[in-house]
Amino acid sequence: MTRTDPDSCPGVLRLHQAADGPLARIRVPGGRLSPEQLQALAAAAVDLGDGNIELTSRGNVQFRQVRDAATLGERLTEAGLLPSATHERVRNIIASPLSGRVGGWTDVHPLVPALDEGLQADPRLAELPGRVLFTLDDGRGDVSGLGGDIGVHAIDENTYALLLAGKDSGIRISPSEAVDLMLAAAHGFLELRDGQWRLHEVPDGSAQLTEHLLTSRSDLTADGEPLELAPRQDIPIGWLNQDDGNVALGAGVRLGSLPARTAEFLAAVERPLFVTPWRSVVLTDLDEWTAEQVVRVLAPMGLIFDANSPWLLVSACAGRPGCAKSLTDVRADVTTAVDSGRVIPTGAPQFPREALDADDIVAAGRQHWSGCERRCGRPKGHVTDIIATPDGYRIDPGAA
Structure with a gap:
């Protein structure tokens, strides 16, 4: 498939003109938001949008009915949510939300800032379409089946499989090599694409990019046992016991629309929060008493802590x-x-x-x-x- 029209994926500096007004999409690499960033989003949603923070299927967030794009850009820059004007739309990175806290072979979250910084540091990678998706899966299989373009999937504590167009390439690498090879794959995609927005749209894109990487690096091989990577609906909901003895709370958000007032309460807990690709959130590193209070206060406000909720x-x-x-x-x-x-x-x-x-x-x-x-x-x-x-x-x- 060759696209004849340019990629129109929205960002903060280029809004989408929806029927109900301008829409801004804010990239949140790895889904991680600090309490201060979440509070900044809540305030901006009230002051500049329709009062809600919409969660997307890529663990990003967006505002509808944006009234002042320039002020929104200034606020997000101040909050550290818009670190690059040139690369803002290419920072699409999904990571296993519970990684490093509950299960998994390894903690993939340290790879997120490294990959994000690598993307932003390379002028050529600003040319990536805004729909290109990077995935970091700690081996539990929650995000590898989401159809990313370039990803890694842990198969043990010291080994990642390289995924291309959502399929196992057969290439195996160490954690220290993961970010550099993903960036190399992004460059390879730019060389192979002919107007396509996604790697799977390139004819034999996965095979072509695998061959490109093998040719450019003599130390790589593609002889790993193929992984089966089926889509899964792994929404972490409710009380989740962390490996360190603390508690994480997974909360569903009705149709992915988080009211700013609810976001303010979440920010007030002063713990890291992760937006998931299932349009839910995970509040982490809580003691049991605090976790109980969060459920008591926020369940009546509409957050869903019941895994059986329709x-x-x-x-x-x-x-x-x-x-x-x-x-x-x-x-x-x-x-x-x-x-x-x-x-x-x-x-x-x-x-x-x-x-x-x-x-x-x-x-x-x-x-x-x-x-x-x-x-x-x-x-x-x-x-x-x-x-x-x-x-x-x-x-x-x-x-x-």
């Missing part, structure tokens, strides 16, 4: 009024479906149906509601699609 089964595109292409307000429809008990964990096998009113939809398991056929924001893996058409909703069950 809210964790649903996702949705922006819908109306945010998207001009949407045929309906899908977020209102899915909210009504959850509140009325029509989103259920399991049920009888579903079959395709068409021309349904929103109130007639009952669906089981993971489901994505879309305002049009584009299905924006659809998660990876096995999902039932609920799609708005001119004649009503259509259910496409079991799509992968």
Whole structure:
């Protein structure tokens, strides 16, 4: 696939003109936010946006209805969330959220700033499309199946597999080599691409890039046993005992929209927070008493600490009024479906149906509601699609 139009992925310095106003996307490498950064985002959401912090499927955040882009850029720069004007859109880095705290072969979080700094230090890499995604998986398999372009996956404490276009390249490297090889792969992608935004769009992109790396480095081989990297829905929810005796709390966020007021309460806990690619958050390094108080205060405010909540089964595109292409307000429809008990964990096998009113939809398991056929924001893996058409909703069950 050769793209004829330029990459239009939004950032802070180049906004997307959505139907409900300008949209700004803020990269958060590794999903990590300090309490001060989270507070700065909450304040900016109130002062300059619609009052919410939207969480994206890449562990980034975005604001809708931005009223003053220049002031937003200044505030984010001051908070350390916009360290580069030239490279701001290419800092798409997902890391296993619980790495170094709960399980995993190794802690991948120290690789995040190293990779981020390497990207920003190289003028050529500013040319990467804003949709290129880097993944760092500590071996648990939570982010390697998300379809990244360039990634590493720990297979033991001292070895990473290099992933290209979401597939195992067969190349094995040490932790000390990981960042340099990922940056080399990014350069290789720029040499191979012919207008494509993603590596998987390049014909035989993974194989071509593997060969490019092997040719450029005589010490590399690609003879590792292939890894199977299926998409998984590993939302860390609830009480999570850390390896060091502290507690992490995973909290779902309804349709990925975090009210600024709730974010302020999270920031007040004064602990590191991670935004996950499943549109949830993980608050880390808590003692048990503090963790109990967080749940007591924030559960009534809408954060989801129950892993069995139906809210964790649903996702949705922006819908109306945010998207001009949407045929309906899908977020209102899915909210009504959850509140009325029509989103259920399991049920009888579903079959395709068409021309349904929103109130007639009952669906089981993971489901994505879309305002049009584009299905924006659809998660990876096995999902039932609920799609708005001119004649009503259509259910496409079991799509992968």
